[in-house]
Structures are given as structure tokens and as C-alpha cells.
Amino acid sequence: MTITTFDKNMSAVAFAEAGEHDTARQILGANATKQHSKSPAPAVKRKPYLKTIIFGAMSISAYVLLFTNEKLVTEIFTMGGWRWVYPVGAAFFFSFIHGAFASNLLSAIGLEAKK
């Protein structure tokens, strides 16, 4: 039978609860000692609420600005020739600010990549 990480952790918990801290650490192996040596309690990462709000506000203002001037924007952006820089540039610009907003939003609601 193979022992999964989960099983290993659970048996470590059982030993820890019974006061056998050393055995628990032994079961967890290098992982636990490594974490222990770094900091006794894992630091709580602060969530980027402020960044989310700032980038969100920037992004919304950009969207509002564009859509309130819809007619002018669509007219200029579709003139062709060198004016390709307008739509492509706008797409880049939005991907930076709105992309940053989206990234911070996901972190703020607790969705982070597995470490």
C-alpha cells in the first residue's frame, strides 16, 4: 500500500496531538524541519486589496472613457494604414492595466497558484 502525503500528514497530526512532537516531525521529514527553521508560524500573506482597487478604478475609467466616445474611437481606430497602432496599442494598454487588476483580484479573493 502506498502512503499519500495526506495519510502522512494525518498520522503526523495524531502523534502531535498525543504530545509526541519529535515523532510527528520525523514522519513529516525534511519538510517540517525546513519550515520550522525558517519561521515558527507561516507568515500570513497580505492580500492586495489596495492594488485591486487602484487598478480596477484605472481600468473602469479607461473603459468608460472609451465607450462614452464610442463613435469617435471606432471612427479613428478603423481608418486603416498606420492607424493599426491605435487598436493594437489600446489592446496592449488594456491588457496591462486590466490584466494587473484581474491578477490582483484573484489574489484578493484568495485564488493563488499552488506553491
Next chain:
Amino acid sequence: MKKLLLILMLALAPLSLLAQSALAAGDGPSKDMLKGVITQVNAAERTIVFQKDDTKEFITLVMGEKMLPEDMKMNQKVLINLDKHAATANTMKDISIMFIDMSVSKLLALLVIGAVGGLLSGFIGSGGAFVMTPAMMSLGVPGAVAVASNMCHKFPKAMVGAYKRWKYGQADIKLGLVMASTAVIGVQIGIKIQKYILNQFGGAGSNLYISAVFMVVLVFVGGYVFYDAWKLAKGGGKETVSKLAIAMQKINLPPMMHFKTAKVTISAWITIPVGLLTGMLAATIAVGGFVGVPGMIYVIGASAMVASATELIIAFVMGAWGSVQWGLSGLIDIRLALLLLATSLIGVQLGALGTTYVKDYIIKVVMATTMLIVAVSRGVKIPGYLIDLDLMSPISANTLALLEGISFWSLVLALGSAALIIIVAMVKGMTADRHSKRALAGVSNG
């Protein structure tokens, strides 16, 4: 490294312009399409005066047989297709208003397809394009504008997704750039073949060719990926390099290239055909990733995780290149591109972080499921094209309408089921991760 990547990505946009002029042919709109404004309508003579957008010159156009003077909307930008085969010159085939009026329902529809397309894209490297263009067209957007706007939303989305997955250590930049440069040439070849078929067999022949290629590629490649994923799921999810890839890696034909993230050393002569095919397929069915990702997995020998991440780099380069093309002809409706981006930039990052919680084979499952259902959507369209070519006796209008319905809903099903598998796998992975972290925290505190 972060800075280097940004500079590299920014430098690629102007570079793509150079590639376009060097190759002197693009996947831009057809030459028989006019863009401009109608300034006068003469209902009695069935003619209009039209001011062309690019040269500002006024020309007189004749309405096609089935066209009505009421359809000639003045003082609005329109797209006109000319009928090449008409008896009189300058006869119009069809006319469409370039910018749709944005209603709340259209806006919401764009946001929803953006989110699902983004999620899929972040997870399997491609996806969305096969449904976004038809979806926009069903909202009333002219075909050329739908293709152009989709292209302009695709490259920023792919860029953000590629950046995220590169940060997770999954994207192989070198492999992506090598594949992309050959794919750009593949697109040119694809367009040449398309044009040849269009000239030889007309519109219906071209449609039949596209659908047939779509079906064959999707059924064979999708079927194989599905079989592989099923085998992996049964065997506990341990991925092995395919026998074909191992054989290919043994071919010692210089120049040999080493791809660090993909952990592969392979001759450039093997990557070239894979890149070319990706480009050719992208030009034919608009989803190069359906051959690019399996190609990188089974021919080059990258893992599904690395292949799907690397595909985003290819999508970025090709999308940026395509956007410049369509931008030169002034056909991008930036409103559509930005509305799709509003949710797809969230979706793509969610999909990207989702890959860190799942086993490698889940990516294959999602990819195969999408490919096989999309194959159905194209397959049911084949009878219609065969009838157009007089290769099949006509069937009732009701049956044709039913087939159209099946085609549309299977696309919706493809997206929906893919999104569902991703979300379920992600939630499962996150819950398991949280449990093990909590257990660990309990031990170190207790």
C-alpha cells in the same frame, strides 16, 4: 528575466509587421471588399454613391438582385462585398453595417463568451476562437470584423496567460518562439491553398474543404489525445514521453536545439514541420493550437503542461501579427475586442493558476473533449455544403435548420463541458491542497 520577457514580447509586435512585408501576403480581408459610407441612394436606378474610406474617392455601385433600397443605410460605416461574377461591374453582393449597436444583452453575451474562452485558453493554451467568431457573427457583426476583433483580443489574452504560466515555470519561451516563427510561414502556405481551392471550387467548395479538414484533424487528433488521457487516468496519471517523440529525439540532424523548460533536445528539422502544420491549420480552421499542442506533446516530447503553456506564446505572436494585418485594413472593432478582454483576462489567469492544481492528464482530457465536440459542430454542416456542390440530393429546410441548431449548440456544449471539467478539477485540487496544508500547520503548531 521578467524585464527581458516584457521587452521581448513588446519587440515582437513591430517584428511581426516586418514578417508581413517580407512575405508580401497576409491573412487580411479579401480585395473585393469595400469599406466606407453611402452618401446617396437612387432607388429608381438601383444605384448608390459610395465614399471609400481609404482613398476618400466617390464611386457608384449597383445593387445586387436581391438587395433592397431600404437596406442601404446612409451616413454609417458599412462593408460592401462586390460580386465578381455579376454581368455589370461594381455590382454589390452584400452589405453590412460595420459597427453593431451595443445593447445590454449583446454586452453580456460578449462578457460571458470572453470569460469561458479565457478560462479554456489559460488551461489548454488555445480555445475560444472557434466559438467567438461565429458568436460575434450571430450578434450581427460582419464576418471580417468578427475575425479581426477576435484576433485583436486574442494576443493580449495570450500574452497575459503566457506570462502567468511562464512564472509557474511551465512555458518554454525558446520552443514557443521557434514554433511561432515557423507557424507564421505555415499561415502563408495555408492561405495559398485556401485561395487555390476558392478559385477552383468556389465558396461552397472552400467551406467543404475547411469543414473536412476540421473534422479529420479533430476526430483523429482529438480521439488520440482522448485515448491517451484515458490510459493515463487508469494508470494513475503518470505521464510518459511518447515512443514517436523518443524516436524523433534520437535523430541527430544539425542544428540540434535544446529546450530547457520542456527538457527536450531535438533537431530543428523536427520542430519545423510541427510549426508549419500549426500555422497551416490556423489559416484553415482558425485554431492552430489543436495541432500545435498535440504536436509538441507527441512529436517533440514536451509534457502536456509545458505544451499548453508554450502554445500561449505561439498564440501571442500569431495574434499580434494577425492584428497588425487586420488593423492595416482598419477592420478591428475595438469595442468588441475590449469587451471580450474584460472577462477573458480574468478567465485566462484563473485557467493558468488552475493548471498548478491538476495532474497533467486533465489538460489532455479537457483538450480532447473540446476537440471531439467541436468536430460534431463542423461535421453536421457538411451535408449543406455537399448540397451546394450538387454532390448530394437536397434535404428539407427543416432538417437543414435542425443541423444548424445542432452545430451551434454543440459549440456551446464544448465550451460548457470544458469549463465544467476545469472548474471541478481545480476545486478538487485546491481542496486537497488546503487539507494537506492545514494538517501540516496543525503539526507545526501542536
